[in-house]
Amino acid sequence: AIAFINRIAEKAEAADHHPDLENHYGRVRVGLHTWSENAVTDKDIALAREIETVARAG
DSSP: OHHHHHHHHHHHHHHTOOOEEEEETTEEEEEOOBTTTTBOOHHHHHHHHHHHHHHHHO
């Protein structure tokens, strides 16, 4: 789980957009929200797609 979180962190840093990440017994929860807009924005969706790619790559 930590390796997965680290890969997410690399994508988040590159996008300058940082998700909420929780690790519970090997399960990772990812939350995306743009606080300045108080909504889910295109930036959140783009990062979610990047995270999906990371997850599928294993």
